Amino acid sequence: MASTGTLIYLDEPETVQTREYEVPSPEPGALVTEVERANVCGSELHIWRGHHPEVKEGVLGHEVLCRVSELGEGVETDYADEPIEEGDLIAPVYYITCQKCSSCLVGDFHLCQNAYRYWAKSPEEPPHFHGTFATHYYVHPDQYFYKVPEEVDPGIAAGANCALSQVMFGLDETGIEYGDTVVIQGAGGLGLNAIAVATERGAETIIIEGVDGRIQRAEEFGVDHTIDFREYDTPEARAERVHELTDGVGADVGVEVAGVPEAFAEGIHLLRDGGRYLEMGNVNPGHSADFDPGTLTRKAIDITAVVRYDPWYLRKALDFLADNSEKYPYADLIDAEFALTDVEEALAKSDSRDVTRATLLPNR
Numbered sequence: 001m002a003s004t005g006t007l008i009y010l011d012e013p014e015t016v017q018t019r020e021y022e023v024p025s026p027e028p029g030a031l032v033t034e035v036e037r038a039n040v041c042g043s044e045l046h047i048w049r050g051h052h053p054e055v056k057e058g059v060l061g062h063e064v065l066c067r068v069s070e071l072g073e074g075v076e077t078d079y080a081d082e083p084i085e086e087g088d089l090i091a092p093v094y095y096i097t098c099q100k101c102s103s104c105l106v107g108d109f110h111l112c113q114n115a116y117r118y119w120a121k122s123p124e125e126p127p128h129f130h131g132t133f134a135t136h137y138y139v140h141p142d143q144y145f146y147k148v149p150e151e152v153d154p155g156i157a158a159g160a161n162c163a164l165s166q167v168m169f170g171l172d173e174t175g176i177e178y179g180d181t182v183v184i185q186g187a188g189g190l191g192l193n194a195i196a197v198a199t200e201r202g203a204e205t206i207i208i209e210g211v212d213g214r215i216q217r218a219e220e221f222g223v224d225h226t227i228d229f230r231e232y233d234t235p236e237a238r239a240e241r242v243h244e245l246t247d248g249v250g251a252d253v254g255v256e257v258a259g260v261p262e263a264f265a266e267g268i269h270l271l272r273d274g275g276r277y278l279e280m281g282n283v284n285p286g287h288s289a290d291f292d293p294g295t296l297t298r299k300a301i302d303i304t305a306v307v308r309y310d311p312w313y314l315r316k317a318l319d320f321l322a323d324n325s326e327k328y329p330y331a332d333l334i335d336a337e338f339a340l341t342d343v344e345e346a347l348a349k350s351d352s353r354d355v356t357r358a359t360l361l362p363n364r
């Protein structure tokens with residue numbers, strides 16, 4: 001029996017429309033789901049403002065917790081071979097892993113050239129429900145998804161497919177070892193997850209941040225040291241403070257999640273000789289900062305940059321939440337719930353930082 005669903009479509013920057021479409025039936029290998037919770041993420045705001053390099057329009061939303069409503073032919077398990085049935089809660093990876101493009105062929109699944117195949121599509125094109133700001137969401141045959149473990153609070157599971165998976169992948173690519181000191185530039189969603197993951201790996205953590213609410217959250221996440229950049233207000237002062245906290249040698253690992261070019265330029269000065277640096281926060285091309293390559297060479301710093309993650313990291317992220325969601329105040333990160341009809345308010349309040357993480361509840 002055909003029913004209709006509602007979705008939120010970005011037509012041009014900062015202009016959204018509500019549209020209704022018939023809920024499709026899944027093709028073989030696909031799933032049709034109902035959206036339980038969809039978060040407003042920082043990258044949604046980039047897209048909304050028109051700053052994303054590839055996604056300029058389309059159905060909004062990517063962080064999601066879904067309930068399976070119809071399984072396509074042949075779908076019996078998730079991507080970890082867990083049996084899947086109608087009614088199960090799942091978390092899908094937000095992009096496609098085609099397994100056929102030049103990146104997939106060399107095993108760089110996180111760099112799949114077709115990752116955003118369905119992102120910028122018009123909702124007119126079937127199966128319509130390309131984004132998660134909607135009552136329904138279509139999971140394609142090339143799209144990894146995992147059943148959400150029962151121990152994970154649904155309220156926090158929606159964010160696993162973005163920030164936490166990203167941080168776990170980035171830190172694995174960089175290499176983080178027991179006893180390392182990790183300096184994290186920025187205590188937004190990525191930064192808080194970096195504190196939790198680095199701590200669980202046995203590292204000591206330092207956060208650099210200048211906003212009271214964010215410093216407080218970082219401390220609630222158990223960061224070992226805070227450098228307030230209103231107090232340490234030059235790159236030299238911050239580098240000196242990191243050296244003081246690390247017996248004069250500098251941090252082993254740096255993580256750039258502030259999202260400003262100057263933070264990247266500063267990062268290498270915070271590290272020890274031979275340190276490792278993870279660049280993950282600057283995602284908009286076309287912005288630059290003064291960078292000192294001579295210092296990079298003299299210190300022999302290894303820089304790793306990542307975008308997206310290998311799709312199975314979503315499963316690691318869900319497991320991480322199952323083990324650690326009591327230990328870290330993940331539940332406090334979601335501080336505002338909105339109906340789908342209030343999506344513009346949710347976007348505006350997220351943009352102005354009146355709320356930390358807004359969640360849409362489209363089916364309530």
Ligand SMILES: [Zn+2]
Nearest residue numbers: 098101104112
């Ligand atoms: Zn591919």
Ligand SMILES: [Zn+2]
Nearest residue numbers: 041043063162
């Ligand atoms: Zn996100």
